[in-house]
Structures are given as structure tokens and as C-alpha cells.
Amino acid sequence: MARFDELAASRRRFLALAAGGMLAGAAGAGAPAVAQVSTRARIVIVGAGAGGTAIANRLAGRLDGAEVTIVDGRREHWYQPGFTLIAAGLKPAPYAVSTTAEWLPRGVRWVEDWAAEIDPEAKTVVTQGGTRLDYDWLIVASGLSLDWAGVEGFSLDMVGENGIGAHYASPGHAARTWAALDRFTGRGGTALIQRPATEMKCAGAPLKLAFLADDRARRKGTRASSRIIYAAPQQALFSVPIVAEKVRMLFGERGIETHLQHTLRSIDETRRIATFDTPEGPKELGWDFINIIPPQRAPEVVRNSPLPWADRWTDQGWIEVSQTTLRHARYPEVFGIGDICGVPKGKTAASAKWHVPVVEDHLVAAIQGREGTAVFNGYTSCPLITRIGRAMLVEFDYNNNLTPSFPGIIAPLEELWISWLMKEIALKPTYNAMLRGKA
Amino acid sequence: MKELTLETMIAVFEEIFGTLLFWAMVAAAIAITLAFLWVLLRDRGLESRPLVWSAVLAPVGAVAAVWFVQWVTASGLADLGGPIDWIVLLAIAVAGGGGLMLLCYTAQALIRGRRAG
Numbered sequence: 001m002a003r004f005d006e007l008a009a010s011r012r013r014f015l016a017l018a019a020g021g022m023l024a025g026a027a028g029a030g031a032p033a034v035a036q037v038s039t040r041a042r043i044v045i046v047g048a049g050a051g052g053t054a055i056a057n058r059l060a061g062r063l064d065g066a067e068v069t070i071v072d073g074r075r076e077h078w079y080q081p082g083f084t085l086i087a088a089g090l091k092p093a094p095y096a097v098s099t100t101a102e103w104l105p106r107g108v109r110w111v112e113d114w115a116a117e118i119d120p121e122a123k124t125v126v127t128q129g130g131t132r133l134d135y136d137w138l139i140v141a142s143g144l145s146l147d148w149a150g151v152e153g154f155s156l157d158m159v160g161e162n163g164i165g166a167h168y169a170s171p172g173h174a175a176r177t178w179a180a181l182d183r184f185t186g187r188g189g190t191a192l193i194q195r196p197a198t199e200m201k202c203a204g205a206p207l208k209l210a211f212l213a214d215d216r217a218r219r220k221g222t223r224a225s226s227r228i229i230y231a232a233p234q235q236a237l238f239s240v241p242i243v244a245e246k247v248r249m250l251f252g253e254r255g256i257e258t259h260l261q262h263t264l265r266s267i268d269e270t271r272r273i274a275t276f277d278t279p280e281g282p283k284e285l286g287w288d289f290i291n292i293i294p295p296q297r298a299p300e301v302v303r304n305s306p307l308p309w310a311d312r313w314t315d316q317g318w319i320e321v322s323q324t325t326l327r328h329a330r331y332p333e334v335f336g337i338g339d340i341c342g343v344p345k346g347k348t349a350a351s352a353k354w355h356v357p358v359v360e361d362h363l364v365a366a367i368q369g370r371e372g373t374a375v376f377n378g379y380t381s382c383p384l385i386t387r388i389g390r391a392m393l394v395e396f397d398y399n400n401n402l403t404p405s406f407p408g409i410i411a412p413l414e415e416l417w418i419s420w421l422m423k424e425i426a427l428k429p430t431y432n433a434m435l436r437g438k439a
Numbered sequence: 440m441k442e443l444t445l446e447t448m449i450a451v452f453e454e455i456f457g458t459l460l461f462w463a464m465v466a467a468a469i470a471i472t473l474a475f476l477w478v479l480l481r482d483r484g485l486e487s488r489p490l491v492w493s494a495v496l497a498p499v500g501a502v503a504a505v506w507f508v509q510w511v512t513a514s515g516l517a518d519l520g521g522p523i524d525w526i527v528l529l530a531i532a533v534a535g536g537g538g539l540m541l542l543c544y545t546a547q548a549l550i551r552g553r554r555a556g
Contacts, residue, residue, distance in 0.1 A: 090513060387518075388513060388514070389512075389513070389514035389515060389517070389518030390514075390518050390520055405443070409523060410523055411521060411523075414520060414521050415520045416520045416521050416523060416524055417514060417518045417519050417520055417524040417527070417528075418523050418524055418527050420512065420514055420518065421508070421512055421514070421527070424511070424512040424513070424514075425455065425511070425512060426451060426455070428454075429451045429452075429453075429454030429455045430451050430454070432454040433447065433450035433451050433453075433454050436450070438446070438447065438450035439447045439450055439451060
């Protein structure tokens, strides 16, 4: 109820602002919402993905005199929420590609190299090229590593041939995944769509791909001669029970088969056989199309540092941060943003978007010698596409409660056109606005 | 969504259309509305002949607006799933129809000039 009141108040505030007139808004647009803080603090941000870039822009506007350095060796910026759209033939590969440089603010130093070592005792980051960066405050926004070697018999050069897809790898691989999926949906056969046993980014993505494969096959008239199988190591289709039940119902309606407690171990490219570990032992399934999503872990630089949890996710290496403040439990000058955080939920861009103001609040407060007040409640959002033209807006928190942004207006578990419109029209612009520190 | 403020909305619209195009569109909408109000004051009310012609064009604007949104988003009428979808569709149609009507009426009134007497 408190949440509803908060949102209702937020809507009223929005309407009041809108009624207040565009001119006032135009004058205020882009101006920092709060006063700048003067500081000589040295802040290092590891990773220039969604979270790292957004916090760099927020800090550039918020701090005066700080020395902010961002470390990332990647020249391309990838809009990862677009990968599933590319893999379903709805967008071309360049849709998800921009440059790292274009989003970074003036006044922030970009070290174009990969972090190789993080030493939170000495408060230093060393890059692969040997550059040593001393910090007062560290923000780890490194994202995660896709462990492709975790699927025996698979390598990324196979993608696009023999019915093999791997749309998480890159925009180019997503496009090659579409080439394979396009051939499959043109002919029919068996599609295997799976997810890993580890934590993963955007747990909705493989579900979307299953729905889109079904839709594409229906539109091409090959659905009757197709089997679409969704295989997952878990015991449910989604971590939030109410969403899992809804997906189960939709999969039932669409005739998508579900194989739970199936963990992909290996593939045989020539025989087109995938081997899954199941409670009954290894099980082989043949494919005409397979999409591979590998185990996911913290990048090596983080796993090799003292930052990960010692007793949780020990095979994955997520960093030990408070799940409400995202501040490190043992190193108070370290914060986490995005996928790298060892919290129960939220490896999505929507969560990173909420991580940013929380970390900003606590970091700036700490610089000023006080305590921050912002709280991250586990908010995660997924516009779960159920066919081309419809999606379900799924938003939830740590407690598996649904947290709809538009309660009473956009029903969370309904397949709606408006949710599709939001995904198509507003999602990438909202993401871009987040990168600029404006959303 | 953590906060939906006017500033966020403007930032998102700037990203959708590009900053220049977005503000040009806002300026055009304001200019047309002001021009409409001006001819309304000048003529001391609505003139029936341009009103009829602009009313005839309104459905064209409504259909065009809906068609455009569905074309841009690769969707169709069959995708409408719940009441909110019909409300959105109606809002798009009203915006398209109303916008074209306003533009058409104002253009005619400006071209015709002030009627004698």
C-alpha cells in the first residue's frame, strides 16, 4: 500500500509538473537536480557498460573537482536489451551498437584498457597494460563474463551454422542466431532453447526467444511441424512464482514443451545432439535449432580479488555488497552497480538504472562524511515479449512482489500491445537517457 | 521505473526523436495552436466552411496516425490485448484526427484571410 501511495503521489507530481507547463520544464531540463559537492576525491569506475557510464555522467554533474576515471577496454557500447530483438529478426545488428566514447562526459578520464587487478587493501586498480590507478572510492560495474567453455563441444565460431545460435555473445552473433532461427522456422523441426544453472543476466531473454520462435513458425506456417523445447536447470520457469505460473500457462497454450532440471553439459555439432544433466542422469536431445546461453560468472579480475562473497555463489564470484545500499560489506569505499552485485535479484539494465541513484546517494554522502538514505529494493523489470506485437510488463522486487509502475493502468501479467509499444518505442531511448545520467 | 518526472520524460522524448526534431515538433505544435487561437479571436468564433473541410479530413488523420504507429512498431490491430490497448489506440486516433483538423482549419482560415463584414 505504501508503494502504491508512493507511485500515486509520483503520478500526481508528474501530472502537476506537466500541467505546470512545458516552458518551465524546458528551462530546467538537464540541470542537476541538487547542488554540486566540492571534493578532490579520486573515484575509479571499473566498466563502461550501462551502469558504469550512467554513474560517470551522474558524478560528473554532481561533483566539482573530483578526479573520476573509468576503465574499460571495449570501444563499442552494446545495447544488450536489443539482442533478443536482433535474434528474432526484428532489428539489424547495428541497432545495438554505439561507441563507448560518445556516452562518456567531459571531465571523466577514460582509460581504454581492461582492469587486470583490483586490490581493495592498497586501494588500487592495475590495468592489463600496467597502468596503476589509486582510488579513494571504487565503483565496480564490470558486468559479468559469459563462460562459453562451460558448454563442452561449443565454440563461438559455430554460431549461425548447423542450427546453432548464441545471441548473448554480441550483436553480430545475435544476427547470426537469427539466420539460424530463420532457417529453422522456414522448415520446422526441433528447437532447443535453454538457460544456465548459474545466475544470469535477463532471465526473461530465453523465454522471449522461445515465444518469438513459436510466433515466427506460426507466421510461416511451420508450427505444426515444429517442436519448441525450453530446457532449464531450475525447478520453475522463472524465479518469481506468480510470473513462473503465468509463463507455464502461456507455454501450455502455445505448445512450448518444458524440460525443467535440465542443465546443458555439451553439444555435438556434427550429430546435432545436446547432452543435458538431469536428476535421472545424462539425457540427449536432438536439435534443428539450438540457442546456447552459457554459465555466467564475475569477470576474472573480480573473482581473483577479495571482493566476492566467501560463502555464497562461490562458483560465480559476485561481490559482497549490501542488498539495499550496494556498498561493499568489508570494504566501505567500494560500491557495486549492475550484474556484478552479489544480490538475490536484478541482473538487468532496469536494475542497473535503479542501482545508479542509490550508489550516487551513498557515495556522495560518504564523501561529505554522512550516511546516505537511498535504498534499492531489488527492483527488476522485464518487458516479456510473448509474440511480435505483444508483451507482458513484469516488474518485481527482492520479495517476489510485483511492483507495477502503472498500477491499475497497465496490468502486469497481461499480454498487451501497450507493453510492446513501450518496448519498441521507449525502452532504448530510456536506456540512452540513463547512460547520459538523465533517467 | 523509479521516478517518472517531466525531466525524465523530456530526456526520453529527446532520445526518441533527436533533440532538434523533438523541440522543433514542440515548437510547431505550439505555433499551430497559437495560430488557431489567433484566427479564433480574429474571426470571433469558428467559421463553418473551413470547419466542415477540416472535419472531413479528421478521420484521415486518425487512420494515418494509427497506421504510422503500427508500421513503426511492427504490430497490428490483432495485437490489441486489453482495455488499455483500446484506450491507447483511441488516444492515437484522436491525436492524429484532432491534430490534422486543427492544422487544416488554421491553414484555411489564414489563407482566406479575414472575411469582410
